[in-house]
Amino acid sequence: MHTDLCHEIRHDWMALLGILVMGLILLMAIFAPLLSPYSPSDYTGRIFSPPSLDHLLGTDSMGQDIWTRLLFGARTSLLVAASVALFASSLSVFIGASCALVGGLYDRFWMRVVDVMISLPTIIVMILIAAYFRPSLPLLILLISAFSWSGGARIVRSQVLTLKERMHIYAARTFGADPWHILKTHIVPDISPIIASLMIHDARRAVFMEAGLAFLGVSDPLIISWGKMMHQALAFTYLDVWKWWLLPTGILLSLTLVSLSFLGVSLEAAMDPRLYRHEREHGREHDRCYEDVNGQDYGNEREEHENGEIGLSEAGGC
Amino acid sequence: MQDNKSRRGGVFSYLLALLVIFALNFILPRMMPGDPLHAIYGDEALVAMTPQMEAHLIELFALDKSWSEQMVAYVLALLQGNLGFSYYYKDEVSAVIMGALPWTLLLVGLSLLIATALGVILGIESGYRRRERLDRGLLAGLMLLAGLPDFFLGILLLLIFGVSLHLFPLSGALTPYSGLEGLPLVVDIARHLFLPLAALVLVDVGGIYLLTRNTVVTILKEGFMLTARAKGCSEFCLRYSHAGRNALLPVTTATGLRIPQLITGALFIEIVFSYPGLGLMLRTALDARDYPLIQGILLLATITVLTANLIVDHIYKRLDPRVRYAY
Numbered sequence: 001m002h003t004d005l006c007h008e009i010r011h012d013w014m015a016l017l018g019i020l021v022m023g024l025i026l027l028m029a030i031f032a033p034l035l036s037p038y039s040p041s042d043y044t045g046r047i048f049s050p051p052s053l054d055h056l057l058g059t060d061s062m063g064q065d066i067w068t069r070l071l072f073g074a075r076t077s078l079l080v081a082a083s084v085a086l087f088a089s090s091l092s093v094f095i096g097a098s099c100a101l102v103g104g105l106y107d108r109f110w111m112r113v114v115d116v117m118i119s120l121p122t123i124i125v126m127i128l129i130a131a132y133f134r135p136s137l138p139l140l141i142l143l144i145s146a147f148s149w150s151g152g153a154r155i156v157r158s159q160v161l162t163l164k165e166r167m168h169i170y171a172a173r174t175f176g177a178d179p180w181h182i183l184k185t186h187i188v189p190d191i192s193p194i195i196a197s198l199m200i201h202d203a204r205r206a207v208f209m210e211a212g213l214a215f216l217g218v219s220d221p222l223i224i225s226w227g228k229m230m231h232q233a234l235a236f237t238y239l240d241v242w243k244w245w246l247l248p249t250g251i252l253l254s255l256t257l258v259s260l261s262f263l264g265v266s267l268e269a270a271m272d273p274r275l276y277r278h279e280r281e282h283g284r285e286h287d288r289c290y291e292d293v294n295g296q297d298y299g300n301e302r303e304e305h306e307n308g309e310i311g312l313s314e315a316g317g318c
Numbered sequence: 319m320q321d322n323k324s325r326r327g328g329v330f331s332y333l334l335a336l337l338v339i340f341a342l343n344f345i346l347p348r349m350m351p352g353d354p355l356h357a358i359y360g361d362e363a364l365v366a367m368t369p370q371m372e373a374h375l376i377e378l379f380a381l382d383k384s385w386s387e388q389m390v391a392y393v394l395a396l397l398q399g400n401l402g403f404s405y406y407y408k409d410e411v412s413a414v415i416m417g418a419l420p421w422t423l424l425l426v427g428l429s430l431l432i433a434t435a436l437g438v439i440l441g442i443e444s445g446y447r448r449r450e451r452l453d454r455g456l457l458a459g460l461m462l463l464a465g466l467p468d469f470f471l472g473i474l475l476l477l478i479f480g481v482s483l484h485l486f487p488l489s490g491a492l493t494p495y496s497g498l499e500g501l502p503l504v505v506d507i508a509r510h511l512f513l514p515l516a517a518l519v520l521v522d523v524g525g526i527y528l529l530t531r532n533t534v535v536t537i538l539k540e541g542f543m544l545t546a547r548a549k550g551c552s553e554f555c556l557r558y559s560h561a562g563r564n565a566l567l568p569v570t571t572a573t574g575l576r577i578p579q580l581i582t583g584a585l586f587i588e589i590v591f592s593y594p595g596l597g598l599m600l601r602t603a604l605d606a607r608d609y610p611l612i613q614g615i616l617l618l619a620t621i622t623v624l625t626a627n628l629i630v631d632h633i634y635k636r637l638d639p640r641v642r643y644a645y
Contacts, residue, residue, distance in 0.1 A: 115331035116338060121578035121623040125342065128616045131604055132346045208467055212586065215469055218604055234473065234590065237481055237488070247477070250470040258465035265461070 009270055018263035021255050029078045032071035040064065040072040040224050048241050057244040060229075061236060066245055070252060073226040076137070077207050077256060083141045084148060084206035085199040091149035092198055096156025097187055100164060101179045110153070117150035126209060130218040137223055140213070144206050152198040159191050197267045204260040211253055226253045332624045339620045343613050344392050348385075355381055359405065359609060401617070402610030406603065411614040415596065419618075421491050422595035424511070426584045429518035430577070437523045438569060441530025442562045448535055456527070464524025468583040472517040472590035479513060486513050489592035514591045521583055522576060529572050533565040570637055574630035578623045585619070 009015040028035065036056075038044065047063040049055055057066040099107040126147060129135075135143055163169065164187075172182055188195070213219045214227030221228075226249050233246035350356075355375060376382055379391055395402075401411035440460075444453045463471065480488045487493070491510045498506050537543065538561060546560045588597030596615050603611040 112331065112334070116334045119331050119335040119624060119627060120338060121582065121620055123582040124578070124616050124619050124623070125339070127600075127604075128342060128612070129346065131607075131609070131612050132350060211467060212469070215586070216589070216601065216604060230470070230473070237476065242477060242481070246473060250467075250473055254466045254470050257467055258462060261461075261465040 087145035092152030100160035437526025445534030
């Protein structure tokens with residue numbers, strides 16, 4: 001796993017587009033108070049006013065400035081995305097790597113937990129829990145993280161299983177390195193591209209879930225969220241307000257999700273040497289060589305292939 | 319050997335997952351602050367409740383007994399198919415759900431069929447013409463669609479074709495009180511179904527397309543494709559009987575992963591189009607805090623997802639001789 005991701009990604013329009021859009025949304029979120037004179041929960045005195053110089057995107061049914069709420073909604077989405085990416089991927093790395101390193105009953109226990117978590121339909125369980133707790137932002141982040149680490153843990157485990165047989169890890173062990181040290185200095189840097197891709201997947205799922213739960217109306221009513229705005233706006237499609245209320249909110253949410261999945265797909269393509277060769281063939285020799293090496297062990301190769309592809313398709317739908 | 323073990327493990331994890339859901343349904347209301355009867359039925363329900371009914375419910379759930387006895391009562395009620403009483407609809411939860419279920423099944427079933435067929439055909443054609451204009455266009459377009467949140471795609475279709483162009487009805491599954499029968503009724507149902515179905519198919523087709531395309535691209539390099547070409551197979555036969563048939567395997571596996579997405583997608587899209595299935599009912603139940611109904615709908619959705627995954631595991635074994643011979 002020694003691919004220079006920065007180099008790979010620099011020539012990929014999908015990744016560049018993803019980074020550009022994410023950067024713009026990040027700027028919106030950071031400078032939200034500077035970009036709008038109103039506070040998101042202020043009552044401006046007029047409801048359903050069309051876009052004007054005072055209110056760039058008009059006001060909603062509660063008389064709040066829609067542009068301001070969009071800006072502050074970006075804060076919620078990105079905060080949830082970043083925190084979940086951090087928590088869930090740390091859990092994935094820690095549990096996955098420790099399973100591979102410790103093995104035995106510990107490994108079997110966690111892999112059983114992962115199996116169960118993967119077979120559970122996450123969103124449905126989240127709706128059930130959220131229906132009772134109406135989670136606040138910190139609780140929401142913890143909940144989404146708790147349901148997002150399992151797939152990643154399995155990927156990390158399989159990577160670490162092969163990594164730990166490498167010479168340099170053996171060498172580190174003979175020098176007396178404990179598992180924690182090996183994890184920190186040898187394994188995590190080596191699988192950092194995988195961790196990056198996991199984080200992007202987790203972030204995308206988190207944005208989607210936060211918006212989805214808010215759209216269903218089961219998250220804390222105090223959170224300013226794009227999903228919540230769409231939930232409110234959907235009731236007024238018979239008026240013209242959807243043009244500056246429902247549509248911009250949905251487009252911003254979609255832009256965030258699409259740019260995250262573009263980033264995820266191009267990261268995955270950069271990491272997967274097979275996809276790399278398919279999409280950017282440098283010459284026939286490469287393909288020949290790849291077929292000769294893998295051609296004999298047909299069944300094995302196919303299974304690997306499927307796993308890779310399922311990862312990809314997961315990047316699409318959520 | 320390894321394979322055999324992991325498959326049997328699969329059934330076991332589905333059972334465990336089901337247990338987790340039952341446990342959540344049992345524990346969550348009892349974890350809420352205050353009287354469990356309030357938590358199980360929600361505050362709104364108790365306003366309308368008579369003392370006799372309250373006593374009956376306490377007895378039914380064994381709420382005046384210990385946790386272990388409550389658990390036994392809960393499991394017994396579940397085994398009898400008793401999901402509780404929906405105070406909002408004033409009927410048994412199972413009866414209320416059965417009323418909405420056909421619409422959701424229609425929506426999910428049709429979109430599963432259409433999206434799979436469309437995804438596989440587009441994937442084969444696109445993979446066969448890799449890097450031609452059709453392939454590039456499809457790839458970019460479908461990737462974009464797959465990236466959109468399902469409910470926003472539904473909203474877009476609603477706004478464009480329903481609100482702006484007035485081509486399709488905005489909500490519902492039938493025109494109420496129209497008294498239509500026979501063919502006009504079918505046409506009416508189809509007109510109402512079209513937009514939600516299109517939204518669900520568009521969200522779902524991207525993943526299947528991408529998977530088929532990538533598989534076909536790898537299969538095209540296989541030796542048997544060259545043999546088929548050498549023995550004079552037609553282009554159509556090459557594409558569908560040789561490449562397409564092999565591409566079906568990963569598609570089947572992925573179907574297991576798609577079903578949860580389809581079901582949750584249907585829940586969201588029904589809300590957008592006010593389509594009277596389980597999704598809209600869930601939204602109503604969430605707004606009214608009708609907890610037995612929420613639990614019932616989500617339990618049904620989970621069981622469907624788990625069963626579908628189990629079935630797909632078995633179909634997969636039948637489809638791929640290599641997996642079957644591994645036993």
